Amino acid sequence: LRRTCKEVSALLVAREDRALPVAERLALRLHLAACKACPVFERQLLTMRNALQSWRGYTING
Amino acid sequence: MxxxxxxxxxxxxxxxxxxxxxxxxxxxxxxxxxxxxxxxxxxxxxxxxxxxxxxxxxxxxxxxxxxxxxxxxRQREVCLADDESDGSEELEALMFQADGHFAARPADWGDPEQELSSRQFFAVLEACAEKLPATMGRVFLMREWLELSVEEICKELQLTPTNLYVQLHRARLRLRECLELNWFGNRAAP
CATH class of the missing domain: 1.10.1740 (Rna Polymerase Sigma Factor; Chain: A)
Structure with a gap:
């Protein structure tokens, strides 16, 4: 279950487009609880997701 | 009117x-x-x-x-590989040390909900999307602007899911890097 930050960041990015298998979700959760850097990266991805959603609305609504 | x-x-x-x-x-x-x-x-x-x-x-x-x-x-042309190396390997090499740890801790972007709805931010976001290599940019925007599912994109472009995931992964990392450099990094500057 031990993953490096590089592996975890790849899982966090992959999660934007596909459902992760249970083993990967567990590894992710354990790593995020113990790491200081990866939760920040996770928040950046969430910010990007929200930004893209707002932009989509902006293009539909200039 | x-x-x-x-x-x-x-x-x-x-x-x-x-x-x-x-x-x-x-x-x-x-x-x-x-x-x-x-x-x-x-x-x-x-x-x-x-x-x-x-x-x-x-x-x-x-x-x-x-x-x-x-x-x-234009499915065949849409999926042509981008000519130049897309720089994704270099980007990952810069982000991480050999042992898999972040080379530098990711910056805290805060909770910038208001500014992420501003015209200036959208201009930067569009410029970053425009800088993506052509094939990568097309599939990324099929996902994020046309709002197609992974299955729909694979069907329309005859791509394997693995190939598509690689393109989307690289696009998201590059977009993150570009926003960091051109928006979030500048924001903290005096």
């Missing part, structure tokens, strides 16, 4: 539609085709617009369908 003909109203929106068609299609000629098809569709059924929404909103809805049609027709 009532004195304007539908033709002149459509002409006013042409530039706006072209901008998004170009961003998605990465080809001036294809974008021109998509916008022309959109205009023709709008002119052939103006009664379906009525006044149920903003004209531009209605046109963007038509444009998205026309863009998907063109991506489908």
């Amino acid at each position: 009532p004195t304007l003909t539908i033709e002149s109203q459509l002409a006013e929106h042409r530039g706006y539609l072209l901008r998004y068609a170009r961003l998605q299609l990465r080809s001036d000629a294809w974008a021109e085709d998509a916008v022309s098809e959109t205009m023709l569709a709008a002119l052939s059924k103006p009664q379906s617009f009525g006044n149920r929404s903003q004209l531009k909103t209605w046109l963007v809805g038509i444009l998205k369908h026309k863009v998907i049609d063109i991506l489908r027709q």
Whole structure:
């Protein structure tokens, strides 16, 4: 279950487009609880997701 | 407004539609085709617009369908590998040390909900999307602007899911890097 930050960041990015298998979700959760850097990266991805959603609305609504 | 003909109203929106068609299609000629098809569709059924929404909103809805049609027709060209190395390996090498730890801790972007809805931010976001290599940019925007599912994109472009996931992964990392450099990094500067 031990993953490096590089592996975890790849899982966090992959999660934007596909459902992760249970083993990967567990590894992710354990790593995020113990790491200081990866939760920040996770928040950046969430910010990007929200930004893209707002932009989509902006293009539909200039 | 009532004195304007539908033709002149459509002409006013042409530039706006072209901008998004170009961003998605990465080809001036294809974008021109998509916008022309959109205009023709709008002119052939103006009664379906009525006044149920903003004209531009209605046109963007038509444009998205026309863009998907063109991506489908040009499927082989859409999926051509980008000529230059896309730099993704270098980007990952810069982000991480050999042992898999972050080379530098990611910056805290805060909770910038208000500013992420500003015109200036959208301009930076569009510029970052435009900088993606053509193939990567097309599939990323099919996902994020056309809002197609992974299954739909794979079907339209005859891509394997693995191939698509790699493209989307690289696009998201590059977009993050570009926003960090051009928006979030600048924000903290005096």
